[in-house]
Amino acid sequence: MNKKDRSLGIYVHIPFCVKKCDYCDFLSMPAGESEKTDYVRALIKEIEECWEKYGCTGTEFKVETVYIGGGTPSCINPAHIERILGCIDKEFEHADREKTEITIEVNPGTVTDGMLKTYRELGINRLSTGLQSANENELKALGRIHSLDDFLRTYYAAREAGFSNINVDLMTAIPGQTEKSLAHTIGLVTDLLPEHVSAYSLIIEEGTPFYERYGTEEKRPFDGDEERDLYHMTVRLLEESGYERYEISNFARDGFWSRHNTAYWTRRDYFGFGLGASSLIGNVRYRNTRDFESYVNRPASPDIFDENIILSRDDCMDEFMFLGLRMSRGVSKAGFESEFGIKPEAVYGREIDKFKNEGLLREEGGYLSPTDRGTDYGNYVFAGFLR
Amino acid sequence: MDQSKIRNFCIIAHIDHGKSTLADRIIESTGLLTSREMQAQVLDNMDLERERGITIKSQAVRTVYKAKNGEEYIFNLIDTPGHVDFNYEVSRSLAACDGAILVVDAAQGIEAQTLANVYLALDHDLDVFPVINKIDLPSADPERVVNEIEDVIGIEAQDAPRISAKNGIGIDEVLEQVVNKIPAPKGDRNKPLKALIFDSLYDSYKGAIAFVRLMDGCVKKGTPIRMMATGATAEVVEVGYFGAGQFIPCDELSAGMVGYITASIKNVRDTAVGDTITNAENPCKEALPGYKKVLSMVYCGMYPADGAKYPDLRDALEKLQLNDASLNYEPETSVALGFGFRCGFLGLLHLEVVQERLEREYNLDLVTTAPSVIYKVHKTDGEVIDLTNPTNLPDPSEIEYMEEPIVSAEIMVTKDFVGPIMELCQERRGRYLSMEYMEETRALLKYELPLNEIIYDFFDALKSRSRGYASFDYEMKGYEKSELVKLDILINREEVDALSFIVHAESAYERGRRMCERLKEEIPRHLFEIPIQAAIGSKIIARETVKAMRKDVLAKCYGGDITRKKKLLEKQKEGKKRMRQIGNVEIPQKAFMSVLKLDEDK
Numbered sequence: 001m002n003k004k005d006r007s008l009g010i011y012v013h014i015p016f017c018v019k020k021c022d023y024c025d026f027l028s029m030p031a032g033e034s035e036k037t038d039y040v041r042a043l044i045k046e047i048e049e050c051w052e053k054y055g056c057t058g059t060e061f062k063v064e065t066v067y068i069g070g071g072t073p074s075c076i077n078p079a080h081i082e083r084i085l086g087c088i089d090k091e092f093e094h095a096d097r098e099k100t101e102i103t104i105e106v107n108p109g110t111v112t113d114g115m116l117k118t119y120r121e122l123g124i125n126r127l128s129t130g131l132q133s134a135n136e137n138e139l140k141a142l143g144r145i146h147s148l149d150d151f152l153r154t155y156y157a158a159r160e161a162g163f164s165n166i167n168v169d170l171m172t173a174i175p176g177q178t179e180k181s182l183a184h185t186i187g188l189v190t191d192l193l194p195e196h197v198s199a200y201s202l203i204i205e206e207g208t209p210f211y212e213r214y215g216t217e218e219k220r221p222f223d224g225d226e227e228r229d230l231y232h233m234t235v236r237l238l239e240e241s242g243y244e245r246y247e248i249s250n251f252a253r254d255g256f257w258s259r260h261n262t263a264y265w266t267r268r269d270y271f272g273f274g275l276g277a278s279s280l281i282g283n284v285r286y287r288n289t290r291d292f293e294s295y296v297n298r299p300a301s302p303d304i305f306d307e308n309i310i311l312s313r314d315d316c317m318d319e320f321m322f323l324g325l326r327m328s329r330g331v332s333k334a335g336f337e338s339e340f341g342i343k344p345e346a347v348y349g350r351e352i353d354k355f356k357n358e359g360l361l362r363e364e365g366g367y368l369s370p371t372d373r374g375t376d377y378g379n380y381v382f383a384g385f386l387r
Numbered sequence: 388m389d390q391s392k393i394r395n396f397c398i399i400a401h402i403d404h405g406k407s408t409l410a411d412r413i414i415e416s417t418g419l420l421t422s423r424e425m426q427a428q429v430l431d432n433m434d435l436e437r438e439r440g441i442t443i444k445s446q447a448v449r450t451v452y453k454a455k456n457g458e459e460y461i462f463n464l465i466d467t468p469g470h471v472d473f474n475y476e477v478s479r480s481l482a483a484c485d486g487a488i489l490v491v492d493a494a495q496g497i498e499a500q501t502l503a504n505v506y507l508a509l510d511h512d513l514d515v516f517p518v519i520n521k522i523d524l525p526s527a528d529p530e531r532v533v534n535e536i537e538d539v540i541g542i543e544a545q546d547a548p549r550i551s552a553k554n555g556i557g558i559d560e561v562l563e564q565v566v567n568k569i570p571a572p573k574g575d576r577n578k579p580l581k582a583l584i585f586d587s588l589y590d591s592y593k594g595a596i597a598f599v600r601l602m603d604g605c606v607k608k609g610t611p612i613r614m615m616a617t618g619a620t621a622e623v624v625e626v627g628y629f630g631a632g633q634f635i636p637c638d639e640l641s642a643g644m645v646g647y648i649t650a651s652i653k654n655v656r657d658t659a660v661g662d663t664i665t666n667a668e669n670p671c672k673e674a675l676p677g678y679k680k681v682l683s684m685v686y687c688g689m690y691p692a693d694g695a696k697y698p699d700l701r702d703a704l705e706k707l708q709l710n711d712a713s714l715n716y717e718p719e720t721s722v723a724l725g726f727g728f729r730c731g732f733l734g735l736l737h738l739e740v741v742q743e744r745l746e747r748e749y750n751l752d753l754v755t756t757a758p759s760v761i762y763k764v765h766k767t768d769g770e771v772i773d774l775t776n777p778t779n780l781p782d783p784s785e786i787e788y789m790e791e792p793i794v795s796a797e798i799m800v801t802k803d804f805v806g807p808i809m810e811l812c813q814e815r816r817g818r819y820l821s822m823e824y825m826e827e828t829r830a831l832l833k834y835e836l837p838l839n840e841i842i843y844d845f846f847d848a849l850k851s852r853s854r855g856y857a858s859f860d861y862e863m864k865g866y867e868k869s870e871l872v873k874l875d876i877l878i879n880r881e882e883v884d885a886l887s888f889i890v891h892a893e894s895a896y897e898r899g900r901r902m903c904e905r906l907k908e909e910i911p912r913h914l915f916e917i918p919i920q921a922a923i924g925s926k927i928i929a930r931e932t933v934k935a936m937r938k939d940v941l942a943k944c945y946g947g948d949i950t951r952k953k954k955l956l957e958k959q960k961e962g963k964k965r966m967r968q969i970g971n972v973e974i975p976q977k978a979f980m981s982v983l984k985l986d987e988d989k
Contacts, residue, residue, distance in 0.1 A: 272946060278946050378939065
């Protein structure tokens with residue numbers, strides 16, 4: 001694993017939000033200024049001391065992408081963001097700082113024009129914002145704090161500030177959603193021409209207010225078939241508007257893939273900084289503690305890892321397949337061979353043949369890729385590549 | 388040992404009337420154990436028994452009681468199973484006793500099993516005295532129950548101890564009555580050895596351990612013994628008696644005593660329950676009357692969920708059989724399930740108990756097929772087959788006629804529920820015999836019922852339709868000619884042998900339909916549509932369809948999710964492994980038990 005110039009992604013987790021949405025199971029909470037300041041101080045300490053924490057040196061890593069996610073990064077003072085990015089610049093080498101993809105997630109209505117301007121000045125060049133729905137009732141059902149107007153204001157302001165790479169999150173299977181209201185939302189979004197759209201079906205996660213409300217079989221707002229019909233319609237409408245579905249839930253026009261997320265699916269190294277953040281370094285997957293106190297007190301100590309999993313060569317191969325097959329282009333056979341020194345057929349021949357026969361996989365231009373059907377039955381296919 | 392100071396007795400009761408609790412109190416009060424040493428229920432030392440509150444395997448315990456007259460008495464309390472399936476075990480326990488305590492619930496009064504067990508005890512010439520338990524319940528009515536016992540059973544009950552075994556009320560009175568009402572044994576220690584084997588156990592160190600009641604003579608280390616029925620001989624290595632949950636060696640067992648004998652006997656079959664042990668050099672003239680050989684009434688296929696575990700299942704069955712003579716099995720093969728065994732049981736409860744013991748004590752994951760009774764198939768060429776596996780039914784053209792087993796059933800029920808219970812019996816093809824009122828509010832219904840109608844869920848249906856107020860007992864009556872057909876199940880157009888069952892022609896359509904509905908719920912969606920059909924011969928009588936799955940995909944998977952998502956996928960894959968592959972359809976193990984639940988949630 002001693003490749004030169006290992007490209008690197010950096011994820012920074014900001015676990016704060018104004019109000020937790022009713023369906024959210026992310027690590028996020030409302031907090032006061034002093035907690036935020038304490039947290040950022042810890043975050044910076046973690047970044048500064050990460051080389052000791054992970055027991056490696058930074059020399060061969062070249063940063064390609066930075067992603068500031070949450071929670072809602074826009075609910076902390078942009079000065080904090082500035083310190084964080086400054087620290088990253090100090091500790092890490094960029095492949096080319098100008099071209100580093102730096103994304104920040106913002107909630108409609110929580111950013112001002114000034115903040116957006118500051119982000120741009122810090123070199124942040126990609127913005128991700130969650131509209132979810134253009135229908136006010138549906139937004140209310142989700143427990144979101146923004147309105148359609150908030151979103152539009154933020155979107156135009158971002159363009160004004162010079163953001164030329166914007167992602168919009170959409171959601172299907174919202175309680176009360178109809179084909180008509182969904183088509184309306186999608187039409188409104190595609191007219192705005194964002195470079196990227198992420199579309200998810202609402203998942204009712206245990207431990208959320210939504211689970212109480214819709215958790216049981218009878219209470220589900222949509223059955224599996226209706227839910228799938230809505231999602232298929234979403235895919236169709238986005239594709240008709242020039243968006244390429246390059247991953248199960250991600251759509252881009254003109255090649256504006258999320259480079260940062262693509263790195264996850266191609267198993268490139270990434271450092272995750274912050275509460276509960278995950279990292280993949282070489283063949284080890286780490287995850288920081290999810291306990292706020294522990295993290296803030298000892299952010300750079302290896303004893304706060306919740307997870308520290310050394311992957312075997314077989315594990316790495318399995319991940320290569322099941323992560324790669326999330327993407328429409330699939331996995332590169334040559335890529336697999338150069339990584340592991342063996343052809344994928346030699347390891348997964350039986351599964352590959354089976355899935356091809358079932359019309360779930362196809363082979364084209366040196367790539368093994370999922371068919372549309374294969375994407376719908378992704379888990380069935382992915383599970384087949386786990387040994 | 389002075390026989391006049393020995394009392395050998397058992398406790399008989401309807402299930403849940405408090406037999407095991409009373410046994411515990413007796414053991415506690417006689418003081419051999421401190422409360423701290425007591426497990427919740429000392430006699431029931433199998434986990435399973437504790438959880439279900441039933442006693443499966445008869446066991447014995449010896450305690451010392453200092454009576455009010457100042458004398459010490461040896462109590463040998465021999466535990467008996469309460470359930471109808473285990474009548475056979477009850478009967479062998481009774482033969483080792485001189486008397487019995489009849490426990491009756493002060494609220495519920497006499498139940499079907501109470502009667503069955505009392506009659507069994509009287510058949511064995513035991514002196515029976517009643518005890519009224521649970522007098523602390525709000526609904527208790529001891530005086531009514533006393534009268535009921537006198538009227539229905541015809542034994543003296545006015546001075547029956549009124550007790551609460553749970554709260555330790557009235558236990559002293561029970562102990563005194565054991566001394567006064569149960570006769571001392573009347574053996575002769577100078578006669579040749581004559582000991583009844585009432586149970587046996589295999590221990591890997593000691594070999595077979597015979598649980599015995601000495602009628603005459605004595606036995607000690609070094610005594611040459613002979614089992615009179617099997618003819619096996621051995622030299623005694625150890626004798627002793629039963630502490631609570633342990634064996635306590637002693638020098639000698641003599642006439643009237645209850646204890647155990649070990650003699651390095653490798654094969655438990657050499658110490659057959661019901662056999663008589665005598666002195667090989669000085670034998671007694673006549674053996675004790677043995678027990679009649681117990682017959683299996685219910686059969687089912689048992690298969691390891693993981694085919695590679697077949698040898699483990701075989702070993703486990705072998706070991707279980709050592710301690711459970713009423714279990715029998717032979718190898719069989721199923722297209723759907725691979726290698727397994729056709730196992731015979733006393734009844735459905737026995738089946739469940741064995742199944743759970745295999746799963747728990749031997750850590751086996753099992754697939755059990757629908758239980759079946761033994762049908763007699765009369766072929767056109769005059770041959771008669773005992774059919775235990777529906778798959779082996781000959782071609783209809785070779786069948787002259789078929790017979791099915793019929794039982795005589797007694798159901799005791801409060802009068803409010805007579806209607807619903809008669810309706811239930813009617814639905815189950817019952818033949819009404821009689822109804823008599825035992826008292827103003829309770830009736831005893833007598834029916835003849837086909838055994839195959841009661842082996843599935845009759846108990847549950849009885850309980851739910853009487854709100855728990857009906858009790859039930861039955862015995863085999865014989866075979867009767869019947870219109871029976873074999874119902875086959877096809878999944879994705881392939882016949883699944885393990886799902887076939889025999890059913891009365893009139894209920895075939897209904898059963899087939901419900902079976903398809905049930906399987907539709909059990910079989911997960913696949914990538915393609917799966918027809919489920921029920922057929923008699925080549926005629927399809929019912930059909931359901933499992934629709935194709937529309938999606939199965941994790942929408943989100945980013946840097947922080949990978950390990951968790953991988954675990955989910957692994958779980959999904961693990962779940963698949965536990966399914967049975969029939970053609971290209973994966974069927975969950977429990978689908979094979981679906982037929983058991985056909986009458987639920989109607």
